[in-house]
Amino acid sequence: MCHCRINHHPYFSFAFSLLTCLLAGFMQVMAQQPSWNATGSLGTARTQHTATLLANGKVLVVGGFSVVNPCCKIAGAAELYDPATGQWSATGGPMAPRFRHLALQLANGKVLIVGEAAINAEIYDPDTGAWTTAGNPGVDFLDPEGVLLTDGRALVTGGFVAGSGFIAAKIYDPTTNAWSSTGAMNKERFLHSITLLPDGRALVAGGVSGQPLRTTEIYDPATNRWTLTGDLVSPRAGHQAVLLANNKVLIAGGVGAIEDDFASAQLYDPATGRWSATGAPTTLRFQHTLTLLPNGKALAIGGFSDNSAELYDPSTGRWTLTAQLRAARQNHTATLLLNGKVLVVAGNSLSLSPPPETIFSSAELFDSGAPSIANVSAASFAAGPVAPESISVAFGANLAANTQTAGELPLPTELAGVSVRVRDSLSVERLAPLFFVSPGQVNYQIPSGTAGGQATVTVTSGGGVLAVGGAVIANVAPGLFSANADGQSVAAAVVLRIKADGAQIFEPVAQFDAELNRFVAAPIDLGPASDQVFLALYGTGIRFHNGLSAVSASIGGTNSEVLFAGAAPGFVGLDQINVRMPRSLAGRGAVDVELSVDGRAANNVRVSVR
Numbered sequence: 004m005c006h007c008r009i010n011h012h013p014y015f016s017f018a019f020s021l022l023t024c025l026l027a028g029f030m031q032v033m034a035q036q037p038s039w040n041a042t043g044s045l046g047t048a049r050t051q052h053t054a055t056l057l058a059n060g061k062v063l064v065v066g067g068f069s070v071v072n073p074c075c076k077i078a079g080a081a082e083l084y085d086p087a088t089g090q091w092s093a094t095g096g097p098m099a100p101r102f103r104h105l106a107l108q109l110a111n112g113k114v115l116i117v118g119e120a121a122i123n124a125e126i127y128d129p130d131t132g133a134w135t136t137a138g139n140p141g142v143d144f145l146d147p148e149g150v151l152l153t154d155g156r157a158l159v160t161g162g163f164v165a166g167s168g169f170i171a172a173k174i175y176d177p178t179t180n181a182w183s184s185t186g187a188m189n190k191e192r193f194l195h196s197i198t199l200l201p202d203g204r205a206l207v208a209g210g211v212s213g214q215p216l217r218t219t220e221i222y223d224p225a226t227n228r229w230t231l232t233g234d235l236v237s238p239r240a241g242h243q244a245v246l247l248a249n250n251k252v253l254i255a256g257g258v259g260a261i262e263d264d265f266a267s268a269q270l271y272d273p274a275t276g277r278w279s280a281t282g283a284p285t286t287l288r289f290q291h292t293l294t295l296l297p298n299g300k301a302l303a304i305g306g307f308s309d310n311s312a313e314l315y316d317p318s319t320g321r322w323t324l325t326a327q328l329r330a331a332r333q334n335h336t337a338t339l340l341l342n343g344k345v346l347v348v349a350g351n352s353l354s355l356s357p358p359p360e361t362i363f364s365s366a367e368l369f370d371s372g373a374p375s376i377a378n379v380s381a382a383s384f385a386a387g388p389v390a391p392e393s394i395s396v397a398f399g400a401n402l403a404a405n406t407q408t409a410g411e412l413p414l415p416t417e418l419a420g421v422s423v424r425v426r427d428s429l430s431v432e433r434l435a436p437l438f439f440v441s442p443g444q445v446n447y448q449i450p451s452g453t454a455g456g457q458a459t460v461t462v463t464s465g466g467g468v469l470a471v472g473g474a475v476i477a478n479v480a481p482g483l484f485s486a487n488a489d490g491q492s493v494a495a496a497v498v499l500r501i502k503a504d505g506a507q508i509f510e511p512v513a514q515f516d517a518e519l520n521r522f523v524a525a526p527i528d529l530g531p532a533s534d535q536v537f538l539a540l541y542g543t544g545i546r547f548h549n550g551l552s553a554v555s556a557s558i559g560g561t562n563s564e565v566l567f568a569g570a571a572p573g574f575v576g577l578d579q580i581n582v583r584m585p586r587s588l589a590g591r592g593a594v595d596v597e598l599s600v601d602g603r604a605a606n607n608v609r610v611s612v613r
Contacts, residue, residue, distance in 0.1 A: 035372040037326045039312075041365070042346070043090040048364035049078040050351040053106035054336035055114050056457065057129050058388040058475045061085050062338050062346055063094070063114055065127075066101035069362065071351070077102050081127070084348070084366070086340050087386075091366075095132040097125050105147045109177050110155040110455050110478060111602065112388065117159055117175070119145045124175065124182075130604075140173045140182045148197040150205050152224050153429070153454060158185070158205055160222075163193040172222065172229070186228040189220050196244035198252045200273050201429045206232070208254060208271070209239035215259055216240065219271070219278070233277040236269050243293035245301050246430050247317050250274075253281070253301055255315070256288030265289055268315065268322075282321040285313050292337035294345055297459045297471035298373055302345060305332045307353055312369065329367050339457065341386070341473040342377060345369040374399060376472035378460050381446055382482030382543050383490045383606035390480040391453045393544035394438070394576040397423065397445045399470045402462050406441040414438065414448065414575055420464050423447045427476060428456030435460075436575060448576045449476065480544035481598055481605035486513040486522035493524045494596055494608035496540045498584075503533040512538070512610050524611035529589050536584040537566070538596070538610065545578040545600050546570045553601045556582045558610070559594030568600070588612045 045064065052067025062084040070076035077100035082091045097116060104118030109126075115137055117124035124137035144162030151157055157175040170191035174183050188207065195210025200221075207229075208219040215238035220229045235254075242257030252271040259265070265287035269278050284303055291306025301315040302325070310331035313322045328347070335350025346368055352361040376399035380389055389395045407419040414436035416422055423435040423445060433450035440446075445462060455476050462469045484495035498510040513522040529536050538558070546569050548554055554568040564583040571579035580598060588594065591612045598605040 037372045038370050039326050039329050040368050042368050045082055045091055045349060045364040047078045047080050048362040049349045050334045050362050051102045054338045054348050055106045055108050056338050058112040058477060060341045060386040064348055065106060065116060066104055068102050095134055097134050103146050105149050107149055107151050107157050115157055118147050138180050138182050146193050148195055150197050150199040153203040160197055160207055161192045161195050188229050189231050190218050192216055194240040196242055196254060198244045198246050201250050201431060206252060209235055211240040235278050236280050241289050245293050245295040248299040248430055249317055250430050255284055255293055255303055256291050258289060284322045285324055286311055290333040294337045294339055296371060297343050304337050304347060305335060307333060330365060332363060343375040343472055374470040376470045378472050378474040380482035382484045385606055388475040388477035388480040389449055390477055390544035391449050392451050392576055393449050395447055395449055401442060402445055402469055403440040403442055408439050409437060422463050424461045425450055425453055426459045427454040429454045478547050479601045479603055481542060481600040481603055482544050483540055483542040483598060483605045483608045485608050490606045493522050494540055494610050496538055498527055499537045501535040526611040526613040528613045529586055538582045538584050540580040542578050543576055548600050555599045557597045559588050559591050561585045561587055
């Protein structure tokens, strides 16, 4: 059996060209004023639901109340929003209807929901649309808050239990599908906030324990313990929190000891462990949302059924009103999409007297007016996650004044005056190595060490921002290169034939057809039974897999042994997958090559077998 690693060879010297001459074309997004625009409505009206951005760019909405007067009916159906069409579609519903629950996307792209209406937690699989149980956390709590830790476990904290706040916190481990307890928090609380800090610890702030709290505390995964940190400037509950690009935590709105706390904001500095006041929002906010935008500003939306929205600028510490919502709403959700827009979904109006409050099925999009980019795998060009050290493409408009290609290694972080910065979910920003820049696209490598979760990609020139977009970072995001750089035709690959006497012969799987002006398959001859034939595929987003046993391939529907999957020698960001070609493929002609890594499917490419 051959377990060799196939090194680079003249037959596939075209690989570097594929990295710098990718799919031509771009998406034009012109600058405009901030605005709200209607988009498709949900099939079921709902409030106090959850909305989760999936790795494929769609948004999963689960649960919530669909009727509150008379009280109460829970929306059992789940729905998916597709930004490409602006429409919703039904997907599998959870096994137990839920409201005021918690939803967290896990590192594997699945979604964990836990809380109200059932003790058992559940997992949603975007690939199948099905739900499975995720064990019993031991508490049926209402309004929990949680974050995904850097080690892939989910931390769930607090919530309303049996008439009071919950003092314990729970950890869900996806690798074992089991729950465990952390050390007890220092104070029981609900209606609090939780924020993952850049060092991987989690900050819990405020909440209610009989009355609004000033206390804040930090969970350290390394010790599994909670320690108190600086008190809030004033008590706060029902507020919203975001981690800013400067590593400080902003909280805004909520209920305090006095009415003015509804319209105040505070900043936490992890370096000092202290809170300080910052500029006050222009209006009272409760049951609102707070979303960090790609430009570093924070967008506060609605609350108290207000139709206003405002932006917090960390550089000035001030809030300014922006375009108004199309409908005044509270208990809605706000989700930052990969195109930089914010999707606001459903919620309810506030009625202090008849008629009863309205539950919305409508949704709307906030467009900041800033030029945006779409970030995709340079191999598959498909909507979905990208991985650290993988090769990505940003499509946009006016990204560079001219075209320039990197001419040597190491790759530069500036070409034609253009740079790309990637800020990850821990607010760590890194410069990206660049392969190629042009007015319509930039080919770059996701920097090493980029943390998982939602990231912001910024294209700059001369210190100014040209365009901004989002990306979901996953440990693996397999994509296979095709010879025509379209992500679907003949594979960018090479065949290694090992003869009975040990001689090694490299053969192409693609040849250029001048008449068609594209690559076509060069049929692979499996030869006599004494020949061993291996297919070396080229892709990206594969190298950080969980072991070779987690990598599988099939050719023409036939399972094929994977001998190697890792970084391709001599190339930046390029991965190589060596697969033994089964002899049963002889005479099959054109066949699909399928690859799965850690349960994530790559795009299919094709080869031909004589």
